[in-house]
């Protein structure tokens with residue numbers, strides 16, 4: 001992972017840079033055209049030392065208005081999924097591939113993803129979770145550095161350096177594909193099982 005230089009840090013070890021520092025560098029971002037149309041930047045939220053980090057695609061209308069990820073219909077679905085993995089919102093950290101709403105909820109463009117990538121990368125390095133759950137194609141392809149679709153990626157865990165990566169469907173996709181719901185739950189249950197098999201002490205979390 002290449003590292004964005006954060007002022008005041010010479011070594012920038014994982015977990016060293018605080019999320020607030022990254023958010024400060026993001027500032028009132030205009031690095032891509034999404035900065036022209038958004039209401040609020042949706043930086044991310046949750047436990048800064050979460051064992052599990054969720055990565056979505058990008059803010060929708062409600063998120064754009066509130067400045068928080070997954071507060072709309074997809075957010076209610078996400079809350080239900082968290083409980084399948086035995087998790088709560090307070091325990092996890094949630095961020096998106098792009099931090100500003102693509103107008104009309106269109107897909108983010110490659111140049112928008114590229115402009116936002118250093119920030120997500122630094123968020124991941126800051127939180128340094130054990131598990132990254134990727135919600136949908138954009139997050140799965142970004143994290144796993146692949147152009148395979150989530151349909152072929154889901155259903156298993158991937159070890160990617162330090163991280164266990166769980167690609168799965170975007171919760172909003174089940175609004176249109178009800179038959180994906182049990183698969184999404186299966187993927188989240190797999191994350192819950194991994195966490196139970198790797199308690200905090202064994203993962204080194206307690207040493208933080």
Ligand code: URA
Nearest residue numbers: 056057058059069070
């Ligand atoms: N969908 C996403 O991918 N992210 C959000 O924050 C909300 C909906």
